[in-house]
Amino acid sequence: SLPIIYAITPTYYRxxxxxxxxxxxxxxxxxxxxxxxxxxxxxxxxxxxTGLLNESHLLYTHLAAKTPPFEKLKDKDPRxxxxxxxxxxxxxxxxxxxxxxxxxDRGIVYFLDDDNTYSVKLxxxxxxxxxxGVWPVGLVGGFNAEAPEIDPKTGKVIGYKTGWRSDRPFxxxxxxxxxxxxxxxxxxxxxxxxxxxKGFQESEFLSYFITKDELEPLADNCTKVYVWHTRTxxxxxxxxxxxxxx
Ligand code: UDP
Ligand code: MN
Numbered sequence: 001s002l003p004i005i006y007a008i009t010p011t012y013y014r015x016x017x018x019x020x021x022x023x024x025x026x027x028x029x030x031x032x033x034x035x036x037x038x039x040x041x042x043x044x045x046x047x048x049x050t051g052l053l054n055e056s057h058l059l060y061t062h063l064a065a066k067t068p069p070f071e072k073l074k075d076k077d078p079r080x081x082x083x084x085x086x087x088x089x090x091x092x093x094x095x096x097x098x099x100x101x102x103x104x105d106r107g108i109v110y111f112l113d114d115d116n117t118y119s120v121k122l123x124x125x126x127x128x129x130x131x132x133g134v135w136p137v138g139l140v141g142g143f144n145a146e147a148p149e150i151d152p153k154t155g156k157v158i159g160y161k162t163g164w165r166s167d168r169p170f171x172x173x174x175x176x177x178x179x180x181x182x183x184x185x186x187x188x189x190x191x192x193x194x195x196x197x198k199g200f201q202e203s204e205f206l207s208y209f210i211t212k213d214e215l216e217p218l219a220d221n222c223t224k225v226y227v228w229h230t231r232t233x234x235x236x237x238x239x240x241x242x243x244x245x246x
């Protein structure tokens with residue numbers, strides 16, 4: 001049978017949230033054997049997300065974990081405040097480790113942000129993953145895309161093509177890799193942290209599991225883009241129509 005894709009999605013309230021989650025959930029309906037772990041950046045689960053999931057026809061787990069305020073770090077290093085999704089991704093990982101069993105459950109774990117654009121082809125690629133699979137991500141890193149560099153002779157990843165810090169141990173966006181559930185379940189202390197430098201979350205997380213030469217290039221040897229790091233503009237709103245949920 002097909003391995004299950006467990007996708008962990010941090011999400012938070014803003015005016016475009018329902019639009020983002022509607023677009024996302026309706027794409028995800030096209031994906032077989034899919035389990036959505038959606039983690040709200042909130043103390044409690046909201047009615048908006050609860051209602052959307054209820055109507056989604058998806059297999060899902062709905063969790064909530066609020067990002068702590070970190071007031072103390074404000075003056076020292078404001079960039080730390082900008083860590084996004086740390087709490088939520090760790091909560092998703094914890095759920096997997098508490099609810100699934102090594103050598104019994106088979107699957108792939110993917111960090112699926114709520115604002116990116118995903119082709120259904122991406123999910124088919126993921127099913128091939130043995131340890132860690134990687135692929136290009138469009139519209140990120142200061143280039144048209146960020147992509148692993150493949151040695152044509154060995155077929156292995158030898159570096160990264162990106163416009164930002166190609167010297168990172170794994171110069172890969174959160175959307176650019178998937179991990180076998182076995183690895184997540186066996187390395188149970190691997191998680192994200194506020195101590196990791198901004199832009200190095202992926203590198204430090206992947207370092208728990210693997211070295212560069214073990215990465216499995218997917219999406220036609222990393223020549224195809226099946227996911228885009230799109231960002232939705234914040235709409236400027238002059239007034240509110242009462243009682244109309246957008
Ligand atoms: N996110 C969150 N709380 C926040 C900001 C972001 O849960 O305060 C989520 C967001 O919904 C997304 C992920 O974290 O799924 C990454 O955030 P964002 O897309 O803003 O980051 P960027 O694309 O700028 O890296
Ligand atoms: Mn984003």
